[in-house]
Amino acid sequence: MEHVELFFKxxxxxxxxxxxxxxxxxxLAVSKKVSTxxxxxxxxxxxxxxxVPMNWLLDQxxxxxxxxxxxxxxxxxxxxxxxxxxxxIATIATMVQLVEIVVExxxxxxxxxxxxxLPLIAVNCAILGGSLFMQSRDIQTLGLxxxxxxxxxxxxFLAILAIAAIREKIRYSNVPAPLRGLGITFIITxxxxxxxxxxxxxxxxxxxxxxxTDEVAKVEVQKQDAATEDxxxxxxxxxxxxx
Amino acid sequence: xxxxxxxHGIKEDFKGKKMAPAFNALHTFLYTPNETTHxxxxxxxxxxxxxxxxxxxxxxxxxxxWGIFNAGYQHYAAVDAANGIIREASLFGNFFTWDNFAMxxxxxxxxxxxxxxxxxxxxxxxxxxxGHEVEEGYLVTGMxxxxxxxxxxxxxxxxxxxxxxxxxxxxxxxxxGMNILNxxxxxxxxxxxxxxxxxxxxxxxxxxxKDVVGTPDAISGETILGAYAQxxxxxYDFADKFFxxxxxxxxxxxxxxxxxxxxxxxxxxxxxWRIIFSAIVGAAVMGLIFNGVVYQGWIAEGSKFYGLMNTPxxxxxxxxxxxxxxxxxxTDPVSGAQTNTGKYWYGFLIGFFSIMIRxxxxxxxxxxxxxxxxxxxxxxxxxxxxxxxxxxxRMKRLKLKTA
Numbered sequence: 063m064e065h066v067e068l069f070f071k072x073x074x075x076x077x078x079x080x081x082x083x084x085x086x087x088x089x090l091a092v093s094k095k096v097s098t099x100x101x102x103x104x105x106x107x108x109x110x111x112x113x114v115p116m117n118w119l120l121d122q123x124x125x126x127x128x129x130x131x132x133x134x135x136x137x138x139x140x141x142x143x144x145x146x147x148x149x150x151i152a153t154i155a156t157m158v159q160l161v162e163i164v165v166e167x168x169x170x171x172x173x174x175x176x177x178x179x180l181p182l183i184a185v186n187c188a189i190l191g192g193s194l195f196m197q198s199r200d201i202q203t204l205g206l207x208x209x210x211x212x213x214x215x216x217x218x219f220l221a222i223l224a225i226a227a228i229r230e231k232i233r234y235s236n237v238p239a240p241l242r243g244l245g246i247t248f249i250i251t252x253x254x255x256x257x258x259x260x261x262x263x264x265x266x267x268x269x270x271x272x273x274x275t276d277e278v279a280k281v282e283v284q285k286q287d288a289a290t291e292d293x294x295x296x297x298x299x300x301x302x303x304x305x
Numbered sequence: 306x307x308x309x310x311x312x313h314g315i316k317e318d319f320k321g322k323k324m325a326p327a328f329n330a331l332h333t334f335l336y337t338p339n340e341t342t343h344x345x346x347x348x349x350x351x352x353x354x355x356x357x358x359x360x361x362x363x364x365x366x367x368x369x370x371w372g373i374f375n376a377g378y379q380h381y382a383a384v385d386a387a388n389g390i391i392r393e394a395s396l397f398g399n400f401f402t403w404d405n406f407a408m409x410x411x412x413x414x415x416x417x418x419x420x421x422x423x424x425x426x427x428x429x430x431x432x433x434x435x436g437h438e439v440e441e442g443y444l445v446t447g448m449x450x451x452x453x454x455x456x457x458x459x460x461x462x463x464x465x466x467x468x469x470x471x472x473x474x475x476x477x478x479x480x481x482g483m484n485i486l487n488x489x490x491x492x493x494x495x496x497x498x499x500x501x502x503x504x505x506x507x508x509x510x511x512x513x514x515k516d517v518v519g520t521p522d523a524i525s526g527e528t529i530l531g532a533y534a535q536x537x538x539x540x541y542d543f544a545d546k547f548f549x550x551x552x553x554x555x556x557x558x559x560x561x562x563x564x565x566x567x568x569x570x571x572x573x574x575x576x577x578w579r580i581i582f583s584a585i586v587g588a589a590v591m592g593l594i595f596n597g598v599v600y601q602g603w604i605a606e607g608s609k610f611y612g613l614m615n616t617p618x619x620x621x622x623x624x625x626x627x628x629x630x631x632x633x634x635x636t637d638p639v640s641g642a643q644t645n646t647g648k649y650w651y652g653f654l655i656g657f658f659s660i661m662i663r664x665x666x667x668x669x670x671x672x673x674x675x676x677x678x679x680x681x682x683x684x685x686x687x688x689x690x691x692x693x694x695x696x697x698x699r700m701k702r703l704k705l706k707t708a
Contacts, residue, residue, distance in 0.1 A: 096689050224686050227683075227688070228485050228685045230685065235479040236478075236479030236483060237477065237478055237479050249473060253474070253491070253682075256495075257678040257679040257681065258679065259494075259498065260658070260669070260675030261666070
């Protein structure tokens with residue numbers, strides 16, 4: 063249940079593009095054609111799904127305060143979290159190189175159409191953002207971290223897929239000259255974000271609608287929900303047993 | 306010399322001037338233009354954009370009239386209820402009365418007037434500046450907008466939202482037929498997120514309820530969805546819900562009239578029956594899933610989703626704005642899916658998400674308009690893949706033939 067909830071939450075509610083507006087550079091630049099967008103989206107899914115769990119391991123066993131205890135008791139009070147950025151980026155850059163080699167080998171057409179943007183994934187804020195959110199949201203297990211990375215990637219993929227299709231469609235629209243190109247794309251992104259707001263506050267009950275930035279409160283409420291649901295399930299099963 | 310010839314004469318005078326589009330818009334509304342085409346082959350048909358728009362407006366008129374009477378009826382019913390008198394709705398006894406009409410007219414008609422004045426004003430300004438003909442796209446939007454807002458919405462809010470919807474939702478894309486989101490829904494979404502206190506809750510659906518909050522005369526008019534979302538019981542019976550003696554946005558209450566309008570639109574082939582049909586199926590499927598969850602006992606009675614999950618699936622279809630949304634909004638030919646296969650998917654997902662948002666998102670008691678906006682966003686994607694699938698199929702056939 064926890065997995066399913068995190069999965070859908072990361073795709074729709076905390077969508078990388080429409081909720082946090084991360085990864086905009088490649089999102090705006092590579093969304094002219096659906097086929098290219100699909101390629102880049104797939105690359106982002108892959109990179110996120112690999113780097114988030116890897117960075118989770120780094121965070122658990124190297125970076126966070128007290129993470130080095132496994133080396134020995136004398137390392138227990140080391141706090142290396144100031145190294146998060148540089149280590150996360152290093153992991154991401156390595157993984158992107160790997161993806162690039164694989165894509166060049168197996169899909170040369172995609173490689174040429176992605177051009178400079180594939181190496182640029184290394185500095186795509188959505189990728190680093192995924193790892194940093196993983197850290198700040200305190201994701202508990204490796205499985206959940208993988209789930210989170212994968213789902214965030216899928217959310218980003220859906221966003222770029224939708225805008226690419228829209229941009230292919232509005233190619234025939236008579237957009238006023240000053241807005242052509244990036245201008246209209248920004249407006250479309252804003253309008254799409256309105257569409258995605260349908261999911262905002264979903265599952266949380268809407269009580270903390272005014273304080274959506276307060277992540278902690280949200281998580282706590284959800285935990286409580288999960289707890290009450292578990293209790294009710296237990297009650298139901300007990301009733302069945304009694305009968 | 307009749308009016309017709311005079312107008313044609315004036316048109317010649319205006320030709321090439323700045324105000325020509327503004328004049329032509331009024332002119333073509335009255336008469337068919339006297340221009341003849343010069344080259345190419347042509348099909349003579351009368352179902353132009355204006356005719357299409359007018360057909361939709363005709364389908365909306367009964368709903369509007371019902372909305373006017375209902376606004377008055379709900380007001381007096383709520384006042385009665387506050388004084389302890391329970392009303393039994395009867396169509397000619399206490400619904401179609403002059404009191405109701407007068408009360409409804411002074412609350413609803415200003416909405417219509419403001420919507421049209423502001424919206425058409427923006428359209429005229431854009432047409433004059435850009436020098437193209439005034440497009441008729443706003444005729445339907447202008448009628449839809451007053452029907453999907455609460456009766457007591459302040460007029461200046463409506464005006465601001467209409468300007469936003471027409472300029473950002475439509476004109477920046479080049480005008481009618483180019484927009485990606487339904488302009489009427491863009492306007493409602495803008496109102497909803499900018500002024501939430503005026504768009505939801507239990508005090509906005511009945512005229513005058515907001516003014517008397519906290520006084521001894523306080524009246525309340527909660528929508529059925531609002532009541533279900535709070536797990537409280539509902540006092541309206543099936544006939545009330547189906548024929549529309551319930552509080553709600555101006556035009557959404559009477560499912561019966563909406564069905565009639567929908568049949569009319571399908572008969573005239575303005576609205577796609579594929580979208581309407583599959584949207585109903587989608588909503589029913591999602592409703593059935595939730596009913597199943599309750600039936601299996603997977604959810605506790607105290608849970609905040611229980612009330613709406615326990616609502617029978619067919620009842621989901623007649624309460625709230627889902628009927629109105631499916632018939633008049635989802636079928637918008639511009640922002641919806643264009644391919645036939647795509648229309649099934651598009652409609653199905655609208656119904657599906659509508660009920661899902663309605664149940665799972667207590668922050669938004671009405672999910673229909675957001676679900677339609679969401680599917681507007683994804684309609685081009687659906688179309689793209691339908692077309693690609695077709696291309697692939699034909700390629701295969703070609704290969705088979707040549708091989």
